[in-house]
Amino acid sequence: MDVFGVDIGGSGIKGAPVDVGRGELAEDRFKVLTPQPATPHAVADSVAEVVAHFGRPAGPVGVTFPGVVVGGTTRTAANVDGSWVGQDAAGLIGERLGAPVTVLNDADAAGLAEMRFGAGAGRRGTVLVLTFGTGIGSALFVDGTLVPNTELGHLELEGHDAETRASSRAREEEGLNWRHWARRVQRYLAHVERLFSPDLFVIGGGVSRKADKFLPLIEGVSAEIVPARLENNAGIVGAAMAAAAAAPGGAP
Incomplete structure (x- = not known):
C-alpha cells in the first residue's frame, strides 16, 4: 500500500509516495525550498506543489511539521512563521490537496519510522x-x-x-x-x-x-x-505511516 508522506522543514519541503508495508519510498522524493516567510498558506501551496509532482493523491496524506501538533492543530512553530500557532494545519492542507491529511510533529514522524523499520526496531x-x-x-x-x-x-x-x-x-x-x-x-x-x-x-x-x-x-x-537507518527519509516514511494508521481500517 502506497501512502503519500510530506516532510516540512525550515529550509526544504520534501515528499514521496511510501510503501508503508516496507517502510521505503515508492519513488524518488521531490523537494522544494521552504517559502520565506513560511506562512501557513505559502507552505500549504508548497506542499501541494510537492504532491502534484506525483499526480493527484489517491488516498490519505501524512504531513510533518516542525513544532507541537495536537489534533491536527499546530501549537508552536519552530523555524517557520509564527502565524502557524493555533492553525488548523490538517484542515488547511487537506482543503488545499483535496485529500484527508494527518499532521504530526516532524521528529515524532521520523521516530515512528525508525522504531518500526530502522535503528530502533x-x-x-x-x-x-x-x-x-x-x-x-x-x-x-x-x-x-x-x-x-x-x-x-x-x-x-x-x-x-x-x-x-x-x-x-x-x-x-x-x-x-x-x-x-x-x-x-x-x-x-x-x-x-x-x-x-x-x-x-x-x-x-x-x-x-x-x-x-x-x-x-x-x-x-x-x-x-x-x-x-532511514537517514533523512524517516520523516516522509513516518508521515505516511501516521496517515495510513489514521485512515478508516488503518493499522495502529
Missing part, C-alpha cells in the same frame, strides 16, 4: 530519536510507545536554546569542524541523558549520512548511540 526500554537539521527534533519512546511533542531541541544548554548551539545549521553557519561540533552534541546528549536516562539514542536528520565523521568523537555518554 524491536528495542524496548527508553529510546530517544534525535534529528539534527535546521533545528533539533526529538521523539521519545518508552517500550515502543511514543510520548509525543517532546521538543527537546529547545532545552536550555549553556544559557542558549539547545538547537542554536548543536543543530546541523549551527555547525554550518559557524563553520565548525566535526570535532568542535561533536563536543557540542556530546554536551547536549549528556544533558538529555541526565533528564531521561535513555537506553538508546538514534541520531537522525540530514547529518546522519555523515555519522562516521562525528559519532566516534562523542564520549562520556552511557547510552548506546547509533545513526538512523
